[in-house]
Amino acid sequence: MTRGLYQFKPEVPFVLGMELAGEVLEAEADSGFAAGDRVMGGAKTGAFAEIANAPARSLRPIPAGLDFIQAAALGASYTTAHTALIELGGLQTGQWVLVHGAGGGVGLAACDLARALGARVIAATHDPAKTERIRAAVSPEAVIVNHGRFRDEVAAITGGALCELVFDPVGGDVFDESTRCVAFGGKLLVVGFVTGRIPQIAVNIPLIKGFSIVGVRAGEYARRFPERGARIAGEVARLAADGAIRPTIDRVLALDRWREGLEAMSAGALVGKVAFEP
Secondary structure, three states, X not given: OOOOOOOOOOOOOOOOOOOEEEEOOXXXXXXXXXXXXXXXXXXXXXXXXXXXXXXXXXXXXXOOOOOHHHHHHHHHHHHHHHHHHHHHOOOOOOOEEEEOOOOOHHHHHHHHHHHHOOOEEEEEEOOHHHHHHHHHHHOOOEEEEOOOOOHHHHHHHOOOOOEEEXXXXXXXXXXXXXXXXXXXXXXXXXXXXXXXXXXXOOOHHHHHHOOEEEEOOHHHHHHHOHHHHHHHHHHHHHHHHOOOOOOOEEEEEEHHHHHHHHHHHHOOOOOOEEEEEO
């Protein structure tokens, strides 16, 4: 978004940041909130600030047991993971799930959520230096490096069964090879294109292999189906309050070090989220 490359292009200048957590200073009487309430949520812009203005519909109470940093890091990643894996993917206990981009906030959330719901998770990263940190953060069944041809490794881990769900926020070559990792009747969940290359596929491949390609736009899904969006957010909050899921925080920086945080994210140096603290 900062480079003007995202589908949502706010008019400049704008305040960065989509996610926040804090205390309510003022709220309209019919908003459902009052001064002093601990809330999380946000909007498409405006979160990287000491004081933010957000519509009440975009906020919700912070689940018990979470501090402000954890709450700010919970929403977008875990609702995206839930929308993809549960709502659209139909995740079932015991299924094999291959999660790409497992060093990032969304990928780690998908690993954490799938594991909490009883799936068998293969976490995949492009960076071998991140494998142990990913393993420590979300305890997947296995961690692999998704360079080149990784289908045989996935087959060996799953005993030849391959994966009922593949969660792909990466795109490019990773998507191409992932089409070989989906089990018959499975789903390849298209979440994004971190590599920059939007892949293409000949439709005879999903036909012959009997799998579905499912596009995931969690924010748009919640806007089009607000009742489902509210249910997803409520389920994520319940799991967090129960301690079943916890966002991984790579680092917490002072707000005036925001550029350092974004540069670390752009460089792929994080395992989990970076948070800014006013």
